[in-house]
Amino acid sequence: xxxxxxxxxxxxxxxxxxxxxxxxxxxxxxxxxxxxxxxxxxxxxxxxxxxxxxxxxxxxxxxxxxxxxxxxxxxxxxxxxxxxxxxxxxxxxxxxxxxxxxxxxxxxxxxxxxxxxxxxxxxxxxxxxxxxxxxxxxxxxxxxxxxxxxxxxxxxxxxxxxxxxxxxxxxxxxxxxxxxxxxxxxxxxxxxxxxxxxxxxxxxxxxxxxxxxxxxxxxxxxxxxxxxxxxxxxxxxxxxxxxxxxxxxxxxxxxxxxxxxxxxxxxxxxxxxxxxxxxxxxxxxxxxxxxxxxxxxxxxxxxxxxxxxxxxxxxxxxxxxxxxxxxxxxxxxxxxxxxxxxxxxxxxxxxxxxxxxxxxxxxxxxxxxxxxxxxxxxxxxxxxxxxxxxxxxxxxxxxxxxxxxxxxxxxxxxxxxxxxxxxxxxxxxxxxxxxxxxxxxxxxxxxxxxxxxxxxxxxxxxxxxxxxxxxxxxxxxxxxxxxxxxxxxxxxxxxxxxxxxxxxxxxxxxxxxxxxxxxxxxxxxxxxxxxxxxxxxxxxxxxxxxxxxxxxxxxxxxx
Amino acid sequence: xxxxxxxxxxxxxxxxxxxxxxxxxxxxxxxxxxxxxxxxxxxxxxxxxxxxxxxxxxxxxxxxxxxxxxxxxxxxxxxxxxxxxxxxxxxxxxxxxxxxxxxxxxxxxxxxxxxxxxxxxxxxxxxxxxxxxxxxxxxxx
Numbered sequence: 053x054x055x056x057x058x059x060x061x062x063x064x065x066x067x068x069x070x071x072x073x074x075x076x077x078x079x080x081x082x083x084x085x086x087x088x089x090x091x092x093x094x095x096x097x098x099x100x101x102x103x104x105x106x107x108x109x110x111x112x113x114x115x116x117x118x119x120x121x122x123x124x125x126x127x128x129x130x131x132x133x134x135x136x137x138x139x140x141x142x143x144x145x146x147x148x149x150x151x152x153x154x155x156x157x158x159x160x161x162x163x164x165x166x167x168x169x170x171x172x173x174x175x176x177x178x179x180x181x182x183x184x185x186x187x188x189x190x191x192x193x194x195x196x197x198x199x200x201x202x203x204x205x206x207x208x209x210x211x212x213x214x215x216x217x218x219x220x221x222x223x224x225x226x227x228x229x230x231x232x233x234x235x236x237x238x239x240x241x242x243x244x245x246x247x248x249x250x251x252x253x254x255x256x257x258x259x260x261x262x263x264x265x266x267x268x269x270x271x272x273x274x275x276x277x278x279x280x281x282x283x284x285x286x287x288x289x290x291x292x293x294x295x296x297x298x299x300x301x302x303x304x305x306x307x308x309x310x311x312x313x314x315x316x317x318x319x320x321x322x323x324x325x326x327x328x329x330x331x332x333x334x335x336x337x338x339x340x341x342x343x344x345x346x347x348x349x350x351x352x353x354x355x356x357x358x359x360x361x362x363x364x365x366x367x368x369x370x371x372x373x374x375x376x377x378x379x380x381x382x383x384x385x386x387x388x389x390x391x392x393x394x395x396x397x398x399x400x401x402x403x404x405x406x407x408x409x410x411x412x413x414x415x416x417x418x419x420x421x422x423x424x425x426x427x428x429x430x431x432x433x434x435x436x437x438x439x440x441x442x443x444x445x446x447x448x449x450x451x452x453x454x455x456x457x458x459x460x461x462x463x464x465x466x467x468x469x470x471x472x473x474x475x476x477x478x479x480x481x482x483x484x485x486x487x488x489x490x491x492x493x494x495x496x497x498x499x500x501x502x503x504x505x506x507x508x509x510x511x512x513x514x515x516x517x518x519x520x521x522x523x524x525x526x527x528x529x530x531x532x533x534x535x536x537x538x539x540x541x542x543x544x545x546x547x548x549x550x551x552x553x554x555x556x557x558x559x560x561x562x563x564x565x566x567x568x569x570x571x572x573x574x575x576x577x578x579x580x581x582x583x584x585x586x587x588x589x590x591x592x593x594x595x596x597x598x599x600x601x602x603x604x605x606x607x608x609x610x611x
Numbered sequence: 612x613x614x615x616x617x618x619x620x621x622x623x624x625x626x627x628x629x630x631x632x633x634x635x636x637x638x639x640x641x642x643x644x645x646x647x648x649x650x651x652x653x654x655x656x657x658x659x660x661x662x663x664x665x666x667x668x669x670x671x672x673x674x675x676x677x678x679x680x681x682x683x684x685x686x687x688x689x690x691x692x693x694x695x696x697x698x699x700x701x702x703x704x705x706x707x708x709x710x711x712x713x714x715x716x717x718x719x720x721x722x723x724x725x726x727x728x729x730x731x732x733x734x735x736x737x738x739x740x741x742x743x744x745x746x747x748x749x750x751x752x
Contacts, residue, residue: 176630176631176682179629189629190685191682191684191686195680196680196681260631265632265633266629266631392634392729431709432681505637508634508637508638512733516733522730531712533711534709537711538681609654609655609656
């Protein structure tokens, strides 16, 4: 295949537009008032950007001078004026398995290979609040992530990792306050002021009820714990993102792109309402909110989705919540490529799928990115596949030239029409949720689940009927051997380790600390101070969750 | 050999363990119901004991388990053991999830003759259940 390369548009008629800038270039106003001050603070990586042919590249292309540019409310064209010219996205690969020590090795491997942030995958017992030696954990320890039951475990996990320099993202929800308490206590143990901590806790419990399934407590106390984390972070952790409102799992559960945006932003609305009811300053909260989206297969719709989400969230913050501070209205987001799009057959093909999806996330202006490993339809990723996944991001960042202009697809009639359409459909869906009494009510009535299930079924029927044909699936029925497995012996080792840990504790202090947790759980005070004190007395994650459950009750799936 | 029943096929679908991935099992639930079967679904985090009690109480002919968290070996074989203890070995077992090749033999030995990876056409599951449980009636949805 050959590609025609056009030099810049030679048509002289197009160069006279009545604008203050050359045709297609950013307005002088934007360059002067928005771009220049930003670059003064965050210098661009190069003095000047140009193509291989020496064509100079402007930071922004537009034919509408009146339209807000990147860095301007409502952020359709990106959050930052110079976007990736100043700093590319954070490459943040999700990892965790077996034990804290083994995961620490993988983390250090990834950092050595140039990864710029850590992202911790916890095993299911940890996510739901069971210690590795609990009966509920049998068969599950270290399977889908790392088990963390104690402060010592987190210390081992983050051994030799400088907490003041590496940002740490934790995919943790119903037990988010506990893991955050571990992290704060660890910073203190290492002589650091916890205020230096950078990173994120996912802490998005609503989407667990919708799509992901690690909820431990009923909805109301779960949301209260999420707001406790947000409130504590607002006060004490200025560089930490206390929630990552996630559409990723909603999409993986089978939703469409429109539903992903609508349900995620509807969750965001519910959290802001809960924060407002708590009396928190929404400007402060809004500045530390973050989102997490999926990058799925339809390239242009995905790009449109990210752009629409940014504009929608900014307008929601302003009109629904009256937040006048622009920065507090920013939809900053992490993206992960769509795990459910990967095929077990011919897994090498997944590298290509991931590349296209990652490119959509970049064209959509993501702040950080996880690219899936090619072998993830078979098992947890092997080290070599994890390396290729990270290299994919590095190739896109350093070799493809896609980082040199903000929102490069913006202004295309196709992209703008798709963006408008995603926005109007998602807005209508949010209005429907409002009519049903809001997000929590729409979760409780099963409305959101039913919508996702219907879309999931439709997608499966399209594949089954041959209307959609994933490449390599019908051609090849052979499924390769899983490249990675977790040693089942690890569970026994964890049990022994915890037995020793428990035996060495001062039981009086443990009992006292647990009583204090029960007290604050009941009183409605923020639980974080009591949790930090408790984990410093070696109270375990499972014990804290059990104490909460005694007060809050346990979630039961009524299917 | 168990007697061959007539009438709608009765199936219990269950998610054992802590895994929350229920996209697949909910698709299967819908497909089996659309195919005229009577299906009971346990919801998330069903214990093997609860699964077996439900299967006996509901007098099902087949149990389908789903696990995508790597804990299939533990939970699937436990369900099979408990069924045997209750003298209910004639209940047909099938499973779905990300099941590595090396685990397949052991699961077959435990009675899971039908194992479906993600992406299996729904029709395949419907037809294979029919072929096993209503062999005289032909296949097709």
